[in-house]
Each structure stands twice: as C-alpha cells, then as structure tokens.
Amino acid sequence: MAVPEFLVRKLYVPGSFTELEQGFAFHLRNTFAPATVNSLAIEVDGAPVPAAAVAVTPVGGLPMTTQMLSEAAPLLFPVGADLRVEVRGVASRPRTVRIRAVTREVGEIAATLPLRESKPAASGVRAGEPRRRIRWPLAASAEIGSEEITGEIDPRVYGHFVEHLERCVYGGIWTENGERLRADSLSLIRELRPPVIRYPGGNFASGYHWEDGIGPRGQRPPRFDKAWQVSESNQVGTDEFVQFCRDVGAEPFLVVNDGSGTAQEAAQWVAYCNDPLTTPQGERRAANGHLAPYRVRLWGIGNEVWGPWQIGHAPAEDYVGRLQSFAASMHEVDPSLRVVAVGNGPLSDAPDDPAALWNERVLRAAADSFDFLSFHVYQPEKEGWGAPLSEDALHHTLCAAPLDVERIIARMARQIRTLAPRLAIHVALDEWNVWPMPPEGAPTMHRVVYTLRDALYVAGMLNVFHRSAGDLAIANLAQLVNVLPLIVTDEHRAIPTAIYFPFLLYRDMQRLALRSSAHGPSFNNQGLANISAHQRVPYVDITATKDASSRHMTVALLNRHPVREARVSVTIDGRGAWAATGARLLSARHPLEANTLETPGLVGVRDLDAPAVRRGRFICRLPASSVMMVTLNSN
Secondary structure: OOOOHHHHHOOEOOOOOEEEOOEEEEEEEOOOOOEEEEEEEEEEOOEEOOHHHEEEEEOOOOOEEHHHOOOOOOEEEOOOOEEEEEEEOOOOOOOOEEEEEEEOOOEEEEEEOOOOOOOOOOOOOOOOOOOOOOOOOEEEEEEEEEEEEEEEOOHHHHEEEOOOOOOOOEOOOEOOOOOOEOHHHHHHHHHHOOOEEEEOOOHHHHHOOHHHHOOOHHHOOOEEEOOOOEEEOOOOOHHHHHHHHHHHOOEEEEEEOOOOOOHHHHHHHHHHHHOOOOOHHHHHHHHOOOOOOOOOOEEEEOOOOOOOOOOOOOOHHHHHHHHHHHHHHHHHHOOOOEEEEOOOOOOOOOOOOHHHHHHHHHHHHHHHHOOEEEEEEEEOOHHHOOOOOOHHHHHHHHHHOHHHHHHHHHHHHHHHHHHOOOOOOEEEEEEEEEOOOOOOOOOOOOOOOOEHHHHHHHHHHHHHHHHOEOOEEEEEEEOOEOOOOOEEEOOOOEEEOOOHHHHHHHOOOOOEEEEEEEEOOEEOOOOEOOEOOOOOEEOEEEEEEEOOOOOEEEEEEEEOOOOOOEEEEEEEEOOOOEEEEEEEEEEOOOOOOEOOOOOOOOOEEEEEOOOOOEOOEEEEEEOOOEEEEEEEEEO
C-alpha cells in the first residue's frame, strides 16, 4: 500500500528545524498509525547522507544512528510520539531535505520535507546549539509499606533449567564433546548465583535412562533421543550435572523418566545420588569418583504428561497411578526428598478448563504423594507467531503478559487450598519464558533473539513472583544457554542476552516481600494466543523487599513505556528513616535493541548515583523501557 507523499510530509513538525554547528535537526511526529521503521535515509540537496551521520532520538529515549536500524532491530514509532532527527556533516541551511524510510507495515515511504521556514537559531540560543524542546515524562507515584510484609519469597523462584536440547548442554555449558565445562559460560552463570537448576528435561526426561550417563565416558552408550529426534552421546550425565551445580552454587532439581522408565529405575537414581557408601548404589557412585552423597532433595516425576507430544502421554487418571507408585518407591529410598508433580496452568476460571480439571484429578487422588504442583508457560508461544500486530502493540501485549501468569498462580493456589487444605503444597512454575517468533532464517524455533522489550517481560515476571510469595515456591527459566537463551555461545565466546540482566539485578533482593504499589498512566493491550487483553495496565511497576533485620531494603522499578521516560515519586511508609546507598539501571537505546554475538554490548546494566531520600520520599527518573534497582539502608 503506497502512502501519498503529502501525508508523509505531514510527519514534519513545523518550526522544529534547528541549525547546528555542522548540520541541522528537525522533528517528526506520528499522527497516523504505529510504524516499525527498518531503515531511514536522508538526502540533502540531492546527495545521500551517510547513515553514521544521521541520528534519531525517540522522545524520552536515547539517540541511535540510522546505520543501527534493521529488520531485526527496527525503530518503534508509535502514534503520538515525536522523533528528533539530527543530520551532521552537511550544510546547516539546506535547500531540500528528502527523507526515505522502509517500514514493516507499508513498505517504503518517501517525501521532501517542507523546510521553507528554515532560519538561524532564535535569539537567546547560541549558534550551533539545538533549540530546546520540552519532552514531558510520564508522571507516576509509588508507595512502599516498609513494615507490611506480604509474604516470604522462596529464593528458588529465581531458578533455571538445563535440557539436553540443541546446544544447551554440548557447546553451551560444556564443550562440544562434553569433556569439560566452558569457562566463559560458567563465569556468566556464577555471576547470577542461580539457586536451583532443573535437569535433564523437559521432553528429554521422558525418554532418558540415567544409567546411560554414568561411569567411564568411553563406555557410555550413545542413544537416539526420541523426544527431539537426535543422537545423545551421554557424555554429560548425573555426576557432571551435580558437579556443575556445585560449581555455581545451585541446588540440583532432577526430573525422573515416568514415560518410558519405571518406578524402580527412579528409586535407583535416588539411591545413586543420596545413599551412603554402604549400599550398592552408593558404592557405585563412589566407584565413579564421588564418595559423598549428593543429597538431591528436589525430584520431579514426569514432564507435561498431559501433552500428546510427550513420551508417556496419559490422562490424569493414569498419571496419578504412576505418580503414586514412583513417589512411594523414591520415598522408600529417601524419605526426605520433595516431589514435584505434573500440573497444568488454567487459562480461565471456567469449571471445565482442561488444565483445572487435570489439577483437580491429581489433587483429589494423590495430594499426599507430592509437595509441589507444577505448570509451564511460554508467552505467546507458537500460536501467537505471525499475528498482525504492530511492534508497538506487541510491545504492550508482551509487557502485560505476566499478569496472566499471576492469575494462573492464584488459580492453582486456590485449587490446592480447596482440595488439599491440610497439606503444605506449593506451586512450581518449572518452565517459563517469553517466546516471540524466531527471526527469519533461524535454524530452529528455539533460536530466539531477545531484546530489551523481552527483558521488561522477565522483570515483570519476577515482580509477579514476589507478589505471589507464599503460593509460588519454585520457578525455572527455560533455558540457561542457547535454547530460548539467557546466554548464547559460539566456539569462541559466551555473551549474556537481554533477559540475563533482570536476574543479575534481582539476585540481591531480600526474602521478605513488602506491600508496594504504583499509580500513574496505564495502557490497554490486545490479546494474543495465551495472553489476554488487559485494561489499565500501569506503565510503571514496582516491587520491594527487605531482610529480617529491617536494616536493608531493595526496590525495583519498571518503566514499560516504549518511548517515554517516567518520573516516579516513591514514598516509604512506616517508622524509621531510610537512606539510598546505590542504584543500577537496565536499559538500551530502544526497546528492540538486542545483544547478539555480532553486537554483544547493546543491552546492559550500569551504576547510577543513589537518589536522595528526604522525609521518606525519593524521586527516580526511569528512561523509556528500563528497570531501575535502588538499595536502601535504615538509619
């Protein structure tokens, strides 16, 4: 669809032209429809300007040169937004300026801008200095009840997941041949201090026989993995994984094979991990070089058994029988272990919701056999790929998506309280992630390029986990390396993706969740696949935690707006005085910026000056699409 030139010309803001010392600047304002700009070029007096000499700055955002734009990293230009364009190395009083852009929505648009009002800088503004233009930030407020504890956060909600899938294990965490851990990946993972890591799947677990992965590596049999239809070398197995967990300080969480395996096989795995040397399996572990028991306490029985893609797929009634048999055999070996049962996440409150019915049957028949009821969620997952949403609409939809997860956790917790009121069963979200469409040409559906926008989703999820303290006890991001990746590698290096950084920020938050709320501008989002349409979603989100001594507090503030800064006034209610001791910011030039092996440093965290706290109040200025962490001590 062609856009008439006279309409494109109306993007130009009259009177915005400003002479610079070596060039000029002007503003564009979008009053038509959201645009996703893949490229933008300027011609001055008929000559093209090099892309490195043209910079664009969204209102409330950071400048970027047009050479940074691409289909993978476009510029979002929503309705109502202003864009400052600076052109350097050209005449400051051009006769003609022609702009040409390629947008995802309508293809190429071009127009010669009406610059007849071009003139020197106005009186009072020095030559070469751009005319100042007020850019109003979002005005928001937030409150923290420093003495109002809403729950105790289980550290395991910051957990992770490793599956034998593609290059997560071989070439990701370990070398390609599995002989040793990669030092670069290991260093990045240690930085996060992961509390718990789930292994070996996932779908892989439902066909995995643990004995294939122990003993001398030269004697381990390769097997065909029916879950992912590839060969598995078994060079990494139980001993290697537990040692990896010890190297990074994580608790191991093992998932047994209830698809093609048996209860006896699962019980023997527990014995291999936890028995003393005086037993056959303990002696076997010692012969493999590991004298001390591993003391693995967390065990999952099955994975997504409700799904027809799963080896051992079964209705809830059949799964219950397996669950009880496996749990009994495993508890006989080690009564102290904790069991995670396969549950499902209800997407609605309807009594006939399939996931709710699955959970009901499992709880009614076998609640005394397990300690955690799990669910998995990927948003929007494959059903949402290719939907006709603009980048602006998709941004808002993904930023609102954690609210659906918050509802699922609450629904499952209500089911547990209703059907097993005397048992201390908690919810486990042992696979989760944002899963946008992979870029064109991606080798697999798991090779996603994560952007700052996706990091906002992750931060929103961590805030949900805090609000769900008391109900949610475990959460595992899927996955650590190369598969829906927190970290990506090639043969030479490992780099953190955008979604790595929320975990880096939140790792230092305390155990006690505090009452906190934010008030200010909001948005409505469109529904997409398993993401609902929500009304009045606040652009600014907040979570606050403190330690048991009430001497230390950490506050995380999230600005979901794609292009506007937010000015947030934060009030701390309660006795005592607080002083901010530091601040850190997760941000980038625009929300679709991504860390890749080619551009590894575009998204990151930097230190800021701590805000001044006066009479229990402090001000934060959050750039567009950012997360700020503020640490405070009581005086």
